[in-house]
Amino acid sequence: MGGIFGAVGKHDCVNDIFYGTDYLSHLGTKRGGMAVSGPSGFAWKIHKLESNYFRNQLEPDLPELSGNIGIGAISDTDAQPLPFTSHLGRFCVATVGRINNGDELTAQAVHNGCCFGGSSDGDIRSTEIVAMLLSAEKSFEDGIRAVHEKIKGSCTFIIMTPEGLYGCRDKLGRTPLILGQKKDAFALSSESSAFQNLGYTTVRDLGPGEAVFISPDGYETRIAARKAMQICTFLWVYYGYPSSNYEGVNVEDFRYRCGATLAQRDIRDGFLVGEKNPEDILVGGIPDSGIGHAIGYANSRGLPYRRPIVKYTPTWPRSFMPQNQQSRNLVARMKLIPNRTLIEGRRIIFLDDSIVRGTQLKDNARVFFGNKAAEAHMRIACPPLLHPCEFLNFSSSRATLELIARKAILALEGVEGRDIDRYADASDPRHAAMVEWIREQLGLTSLKFQTLDDLVKAVGLPKERICTHCWDASSWG
Ligand code: SF4
Structure with missing residues (x-):
């Protein structure tokens, strides 16, 4: 399934991203990574998790990561988060979900002159497809709407920019994304249980299709939540961590x-x-x-x-x-x-x-x-x-x-x-x-x-x- 975490603060928040992402380790087994935006630009690290924990793999990288904005991902599929350069500026993306029409979307984009890196096993990464859809539009908000409209399957994602993070929940809320807050910092997480030990309290679950922008100064809704929801029941049955809440349950x-x-x-x-x-x-x-x-x-x-x-x-x-x-x-x-x-x-x-x-x-x-x-x-x-x-x-x-x-x-x-x-x-x-x-x-x-x-x-x-x-x-x- 996978999990994503993001934090923005007035001060360096690398430790929050590191431990917050580690607290999502039960959600994925294949790749884990972190990306931060700091005074010297973007930095990111991605590792295999097939034979070691996220914490063990990423800990030696921490001295090279500093910044007050960042995201982390635990994934069953893609190596992520990935950085991109586009007409919207530099951004990084981390995703959770499944894109059923990825071949169709990439074929269309390649026909229109796009190119994709792809993974070592030949697949186009979900993260790259989301980035392609975002950068084809005039603004991140329009790009987020395009992701919701064009992707078949489900997709919850966080976009990191030098100014802050866009937290975007799947259009039917299939997977959760939860907003947390503490003094001088805000966070987004797939699991509310990642917040407590880092000092965050839960503000609320994002609604289906909702997009919020969080910066060191606060948060605001950029795209309103939709009415219909189809949150995965298996989160409670199996996937979720016992101390987590989704939709108040x-x-x-x-x-x-x-x-x-x-x-x-x-x-x-x-x-x-x-x-x-x-x-x-x-x-x-x-x-x-x-x-x-x-x-x-x-x-x-x-x-x-x-x-x-x-x-x-x-x-x-x-x-x-x-x-x-x-x-x-x-x-x-x-x-x-x-x-x-x-x-x-x-x-x-x-x-x-x-x-x-x-x-x-x-x-x-x-x-x-x-x-x-x-x-x-x-x-x-x-x-x-x-x-x-x-x-x-x-x-x-x-x-x-x-x-x-x-x-x-x-x-x-x-x-x-x-x-x-x-x-x-x-x-x-x-x-x-x-x-x-x-x-x-x-x-x-x-x-x-x-x-x-x-x-x-x-x-x-x-x-x-x-x-x-x-x-x-x-x-x-
Ligand atoms: S309830 Fe079953 S079919 Fe629906 S999203 Fe969860 S695992 Fe998938």
């Missing part, structure tokens, strides 16, 4: 509500209710994002929350994710260590945020039974993923037939995607058959998914304001 709090809803449904279904030996039941979560959901479930049922699987945190940050699937599977297995003392003989209720391919959960089930668990019950915080994301750059494992729910439909129907709406409907027998097929594949004692209605209720915003495309193919923009 806290991530950790949301996860507690999700877990509690699953717990109450289990109680209504009579699942493990009135057991003679409740002390052999425990609730756990797959680290990291399953933990909040599991705490919510355990608290709601009055069952003990335990950690039968613990992540080896000293060397495996969540963000470390090799690009090839085989290595990813190995990393997923190696970083989680089972605790046999807690597992043996117990009935384990385990929560996770979602099931994409199911490989990791299958491993988890094997680990439980390998350590002599009596039962392994899995509860998933969102409905089965039936549609790949078209708006953000998620991992390639979200290709349609990689999704375990789509494999289930193919196996049950003999035809890919047949009657998919009925499989999406939690009250339809086909949905139950799909869940049972997945349960069997993963080797679990029982499996339940959150319903879409309950997921929307847990967010607490009107359904038409959040993106639920992963689950019901609802499509805007």
Whole structure:
């Protein structure tokens, strides 16, 4: 997905940009960089993050970076932020999102005489496409409007100029951008949780399509927010940091509500209710994002929350994710260590945020039974993923037939995607058959998914304001 951070102050703000961007490291795994505007012009540094943290990679560069205006990016795709020279003057851009019509836009621009640098793997970077669209217009404001109008997919971005920063949220608010303030400085961030330790307080979330300009003297809205919003629900389910808020909804709090809803449904279904030996039941979560959901479930049922699987945190940050699937599977297995003392003989209720391919959960089930668990019950915080994301750059494992729910439909129907709406409907027998097929594949004692209605209720915003495309193919923009 990726994250962006920017700060402007009356004094040097390199440390704020450095630590603020580092606090977005859970959002991306491929490239990280910073750019600053100071007395001697623009300076920027970009590094690979595939084998090291942003902080470790960028720290040696800090003596070469100074300025009171700057931006940083953590990216799953492009090397960024990138600098450009145009008739609008010098500027740098950092982006989050996905441009589905990049080929079309670049072909048109090349035909009109533009040229692009491109990345080492031959792709044109999103950042370059945004810069091309900006510099084709008479002002940054017109350029921002052109980005919103011409890009298919989603794009939230920050533009750094020598005078200040333009913070521009995606036209449907698919990804957040939050404005913060402290004495003598302003900041923009993908995550509100990046602010607290740097002394910023949240002013507000930018609205969909809104553009603000922040300078050492203050901030002002340059393009008003649009009405329609489709913020990604997966931010709360998985991507977001627990201490972050988007649209006033806290991530950790949301996860507690999700877990509690699953717990109450289990109680209504009579699942493990009135057991003679409740002390052999425990609730756990797959680290990291399953933990909040599991705490919510355990608290709601009055069952003990335990950690039968613990992540080896000293060397495996969540963000470390090799690009090839085989290595990813190995990393997923190696970083989680089972605790046999807690597992043996117990009935384990385990929560996770979602099931994409199911490989990791299958491993988890094997680990439980390998350590002599009596039962392994899995509860998933969102409905089965039936549609790949078209708006953000998620991992390639979200290709349609990689999704375990789509494999289930193919196996049950003999035809890919047949009657998919009925499989999406939690009250339809086909949905139950799909869940049972997945349960069997993963080797679990029982499996339940959150319903879409309950997921929307847990967010607490009107359904038409959040993106639920992963689950019901609802499509805007
Ligand atoms: S399709 Fe899913 S992951 Fe993509 S923006 Fe919508 S909710 Fe988020």
